[in-house]
Amino acid sequence: MSRRPPLGQHFLRDPKVLTQIVDALAPAPGDVVLEIGAGPGALTVVLAPRVQRVIAIERDRRLAKDCGLRIADCGLGNVDVVEGDALKLDWHALIESTPTNPQSAIRNPQSAIANPQFKVVGNIPYAITSPLIDQALTPPLPERIVFLVQREVADRLAARPGSRAYGALSVGVQATCRVERLFGVPARAFHPAPRVASALVRLMPRPDPLVAPAELRAFRAFVTACFTRRRKQLRNVVMAATGRPAATVLAGLAQLGLDPAARPETLAPATFVRLWRW
Numbered sequence: 001m002s003r004r005p006p007l008g009q010h011f012l013r014d015p016k017v018l019t020q021i022v023d024a025l026a027p028a029p030g031d032v033v034l035e036i037g038a039g040p041g042a043l044t045v046v047l048a049p050r051v052q053r054v055i056a057i058e059r060d061r062r063l064a065k066d067c068g069l070r071i072a073d074c075g076l077g078n079v080d081v082v083e084g085d086a087l088k089l090d091w092h093a094l095i096e097s098t099p100t101n102p103q104s105a106i107r108n109p110q111s112a113i114a115n116p117q118f119k120v121v122g123n124i125p126y127a128i129t130s131p132l133i134d135q136a137l138t139p140p141l142p143e144r145i146v147f148l149v150q151r152e153v154a155d156r157l158a159a160r161p162g163s164r165a166y167g168a169l170s171v172g173v174q175a176t177c178r179v180e181r182l183f184g185v186p187a188r189a190f191h192p193a194p195r196v197a198s199a200l201v202r203l204m205p206r207p208d209p210l211v212a213p214a215e216l217r218a219f220r221a222f223v224t225a226c227f228t229r230r231r232k233q234l235r236n237v238v239m240a241a242t243g244r245p246a247a248t249v250l251a252g253l254a255q256l257g258l259d260p261a262a263r264p265e266t267l268a269p270a271t272f273v274r275l276w277r278w
Contacts, residue, residue: 017189031119137205222276234258
């Protein structure tokens, strides 16, 4: 009887899907790529021949060892397997670290030379999707992010105003990125098969983000407060979120050209930014 993978992981095995994920990253020979949740290295060995360097993070010690052995067996000298929790590691320190040692596939991360340009990819654990997206969007931002996530999360990330899936996550991410929901991935592509459907998303940091990095936490808190009352009228939502009296809020909404009877779920990210700045 086979052992169930630790940490509730589901490993992608379909060669076609693995190649599609790498293609979505648009890899170039000079790229440095941070892979989140490398597992036994199935995606790593498809990605590594197409880029300059891969830093593969894996939390589970046994899997990190298996990944390192697989990398060595494939003769790939441009991969560092880093054993650790992706939510606790300093991703930018890893990116700036010394180029990989071809004689050792597993190492302990230590900062050295600078190389800030990078991309991020991963089949990420569904239970920590939002924190990992937050980590990926911590400046300095990568050139692009490609994540395999639960289908419902992909729908929320890419949702448009007025749709059922549109919410605080949609607004918070779309304020800094262009979001593309690329395609769905069936459960049979994984081992063991998960009980939920999956989808691939690509996040492209905007050259002109709607909010500055230093403002993002406060902006997201405001948007989240608004969406806790998503079915309420905008004037009541803003009054509750800001503590301002009705007359002040109505005057502000009129100044912004916003309907006080509108619902938060109908506002585009740029409109939320205008409202928040007011």
